[in-house]
Amino acid sequence: MAAEFIIGGARSGKSRYAEQRARAAETDGMRVIYIATATAGDEEMTRRIAHHRMNRPAHWQTREEPLHLARRLQAEAAPDACLLVDCLTLWLANLVFTPADHTTENALLQAETRLLVETLPQLPGRVILVSNEVGWGIVPADPLSRFFTDEQGWLNQRVAAVCEQVTLVAAGLPLRLK
DSSP states (O other), X not given: OEEEEEEEOTTSSHHHXXXXXXXXXXXXXXXXXXXXXXXXXXXXXXXXXXXXXXXXXXXXXXXXXXXXXXXXXXXXOOTTEEEEEXXXXXXXXXXXXXXXXXXXXXXXXXXXXXXXXXXXXXXXXXXXXXXXXXXXXXXXXXXHHHHHHHHHHHHHHHHHHHOSEEEEEETTEEEXXX
């Protein structure tokens, strides 16, 4: 497995860079499967999802997976496949905000993040994961936002540790970290 982790702030160009990397895999003979984690809970998010769909090639296969990402990756991974996951931040938000319990005891959150980190090194083919770097701003004022920021930071660290390549994108410019 060749896993690549792309992180950056909101509107940093990380998704565009990830799509460029997937197109490069396609020129190497791989088919691209785009795994979308977003859910259209409101009109603004519906527009964002539509914008992302318009920007990627129509022949790429799309799978929607808001919660059970590791299982989806296991089902789709193949030696000739490049899986592009966009994005881990929305996936994490789905896990955090779906259950009524938003504490560290959130069993679904703990199980799914652990399973993702354990699964990534075992997958055949190529995986490109996109995530936000959310911890560079102010400390959030409310406990739920602090919880989410902490979980995002820990998830990013764990995913980065198991990926062969990690790239930070800022102002549309990629900086290879690992």
